[in-house]
Amino acid sequence: MKTNLNYFRSRLIVRTLIKLGLDNVCISPGSRNTPLTMAFAAEKELNKHPIIDERASGFFALGLAKSTGKPVAVVCTSGTAVAELYPAIIEAHNSRLSLIILTADRPPYLRNSGSNQTINQNQIYAANCDHYFDLGLPENSEEAFVNTIKVTASIWENSIHPYNGPVHVNIPFEKPLEPGSVDTEINEEILRRLKERIDGFPGAPFPREFSKNINLLIGSEENVLVVLGNAAYSAEFIKKCAQFSDKFKIPVCVEAPWKLPGLSNQPFVRNFGNLLLSKNFKKMLDFDKIIVFGRNFTSKNIERFFSRWNKALINISVKGEGLGKPADNKLTVQINDMDAINSLLSSETGFAHRRTASYQFIKKIDKVFSDFQKESFKELSINSEVELTAGIAQLLQDKEDIPVFFSNSLPVRDFDYVRELFRNRVFVNRGASGIDGIIATAAGVSTGFQLPTVLVIGDLAFHYDNNSLQLVAGKKIPLLILLINNGGGSIFEYLPVFDEVLGETSGGNPRGEEKSIAHLSVEKTTAEEFIGKNTADETVRKNTADETGGKNPAEKKLSNEKFEEKNGKNSPEKDCFSGEELNRTDDFKTFFKTDTGLDFQKIAAAYGIKQREIKSEKDLSEAFTQFFDSPEPTLIEVKFDSVASRRRKDALKEGIISSVNNSLSDFDKYLATEQNQQIQEPDDYLRNRTR
Template sequence: MQDTGQLNLDWSAALIGGLADAGVREFVLSPGARSTPLTLAALRHPRLRCTVILDERAAAWFALGRVKADGAPVALVCTSGTAVANWLPAVVEANQAALPLVLLAADRPPELHGWGANQTIAQADLFAGQVRATHAPGAPFPGFAPDWLRQLAARAVADSRWPLPGPVQLNLAFREPLLPAAAHIAFPDAEPLACAAPTAQPDAAAVRVFAAALSTGRGAIVCGEGCAGDADPAEFARAVTELAARLACPILAEPLSGLRFGAHDRTQVCHRHDLWLRDETRAAALRPDWVLRFGAFPVTRMLQRFVAGAATLLVEPHGRWPDPLHRTQQLLRADPLAACRALFGGELVAADAGWLAAFAEAEAAAEGWLHARPQPPEAALFAGLCRALPAGTHFFCGNSLPIRDLAAYSGSGEKAIAFFANRGASGIDGNLATAAGLAASGPTVAVVGDLTAQHDLGSLALAAGRPLAVIVINNGGGGIFDLLPPAALPEFEAGWLTPQRLDFAHTAAAFGLAYRRCDDPAAAIDAAGAALAAGEPRLIEFVVDRAASLALRRAIPPGG
């Protein structure tokens, strides 16, 4: 009889080797017994980079940071039971944000399910509705075909990347003994398994219809996160700005679009629209006849209202329909870069010169207002960081108020800064772990709120040895709720604001991180720059007077 432990290893070697042959280069592993054959195969594979993270929840968010940084699928490995369930929040984010993950969840064999066996749960369908595919090949059996497992691995990687990128689950049962007495692994010597995803080329007839709509009246291009699709962001930036020049229309670019910073032509890129759109008179005068949208639906309510007032022409490559306002009149299924090039090559009629000039005037008015009126301290923090950070820095932004302040105050510039956030499901969980995943590829600054930091506090352990500056905006709780209806309720502080008593100095010491408390934005910016220059992690607490900041936020809007 074949040794069960050796059978487990041979099976795992074929599967892990197949993932490596299909292009996976990184594994994030969490310790556990049932996953032992998978973990050992990953650790011993010569072409894989493995990171071991104790907490499966943090491991999954860290893996998302790696995907965001490098764009390639990352594999996760954990043991059976609730370990798998800890992946769920990050799996939801990967689904919503279309990020490729390969989930290798170890499991008990079929004969233990339903009989009260320890650490045995129904996990094959745990991520139902959140994954692109689920495969449960059963426990290893004698005489299995290694090529079948290699093909299964290649299929899982391909499904995670196309037609809609996202997570794929492999539920993998193992019988005991999990390892042989002498652990020997032989990876199959085989050619790489290539499965290239196609580029969605736009239909020529649809492009003509699109071009005709773009040539009617005055319009605007709106770009959100993921606007480049699978194309090189710099190439898309050049293409979409050329299209805007041809149409003589503005581009209203959110910070996660990647269009606010870079070497491309930014003369028609608006980055202050979240400010001047608050002036209802100006917003009404600049209401477009059509909006050409690329990427995710806008973050801020100001830009959402702008989009709501016009017919939407939507370019979307992956089969989704990101239009919760239901304003789409034409939908072009195409790679965004290919769509821009096809439209640019067609017959387009530019808007009158006064249209683009009006947006330039609005941008200038917002700039003047920023310099003429006191701004909340967070404004100086975000603006100053974007000016001071070196080119190539990763900038991760937390949700709630930070992402909205980034939208309003980031500014624009020629140097390339890559902006990231977990906007798929827009939660506050896992933010620090995602930032640590980004920092594994290079210098990273993360700006998050105090509640967001506390929610993911354990992930500060992942900062060790990485060039990561974490700036925690401590404004005494959930400041965004000051701007929402619960602020008027007598239970507001207990139920929504929820101020905490965490001592961030002690927190930093517990995780072995350098710490600095700052009351001034310039000091926080300097501290972040020093941390990145030294290539060392640092926790920076930026203390904000919430009431004073709120009063400035409620000031008269531009032009009001």
């Protein structure tokens, strides 16, 4: 058989990957990757996704990996195109998602020679990619062909074992690159043997071995808490965590954002991060050990809690990575999640009455919080970002199969607070927590599930990835993009730099904790007044005052007056070198807030995407109904004044946690009763206290 050598080797790679289970490949256009592109194009049973921009391609593949749970291949040409994939690879590395990155390259002898579109691609992703293969130039020999098949099998295995993650495969090609440029003849007998070798693969995941037992780390008398952070957990792992919790009466707190099959009916604590806002709740955490799965917690409350925890903290990590700042009380056990939970399930079943009481009590407190939260957000409202997020859950109540994707920065934090209200599968990019590639990732999730999908995204993240709208429109992906436009990087208003702008010190905030900015209000406003139906609701909305550029006049005046009062007029700060007065307000707006000033609806229209602005709850409800009646790429935009919205969110949260604290006001009495061993059943005790 006469063929092109580059193309034939590429066919061997592609056929082997398909046999091992590859379903999806994302391909960006280029010349040097022609053999790979044509080899993938020849496979009819494969889902092929042509994507112009490499950065979008990488994140789209990430979304496919999230939704399908399987490795996804990504193909690009040589040069800077390779670097464009790096952000998605970083996210995949930190999220433990399997991407097989196939980068075409110029021949090695052209490196460092000034040759066009040639960079050193060797180990370019080394810091965020644990496995690297350089296939070298192809050779026309049966031994070389067999080796290509073997290496491809290793590539697949390393993408899923012992843990999921990205694998970089660098493939140099010499010209000619096109399949029609015949330069090689393959013996038919050799071809037959190669086909038999590929067909001999089982087409199933490689087996995983049990590595260690950790059950001996937990004594039968010890009070233990388990926390599940962000990770790509399997449904089987979640099921076994539920069995472990029920069998040993050990609470399992779920911080991972997405719903997995069966998760809603499992005995998990879902509001752990929110409950940590309550000092009374933290008093009850009389645990001897905490076991942590996963990393990259969305809740800052959990991160701070772990940093201050002075008892034993066992960190489960398949890669042996630490959790937070090193400390003497922390122990990292290198073991994969499934092996760890199987080991824990094999522990002795004896446990103390103290453990049973704590287990029942924390679950009841979790329910108390949920009940108060549901009551606070029972009405559809767009008066703040967190109420809008709760409203999304309400509008999707009868659509539990619909995936929802939350962008990083404020959207995911608002979701984190009302996560209990969602019955849907929820996805986030919390590996490296960047705001890049969000639209492309959500598009990949929608494509992987073959379902309409809702994306909640901020204005900066939208701006950063708006070229992915071409991908969404071109593939007609049924993505409802809910754009929260609060005038730039509003998350910085939650950080110490904002207090610096206001002329306040952060001396009492050494860890950079999020602080309430309720002091920005003219007068103290209660949670009940915020929650209640009153005319003040209308003054909070940015979108009811178009004549001020979308900002409510009262709020605009309030913001400016407070900025000037705190910083400009009353206490001018001078530069230590020049002696000139500094304007921290302008610095904050210029270097942190960074409002783009863009008309996002016109941007969407340029890509042929349907769009509308949401100015009322009725508008929001209608937009959701229209989208699900006829799913198509759609942008809906809701505008907020970030400072006013923050005040309202603070009041709502303070009202809820105050109600929880009232329910726990006699907790010291409970502890004293327990210590005297005159304890009644925790269920009855809490029921009596919370009537």
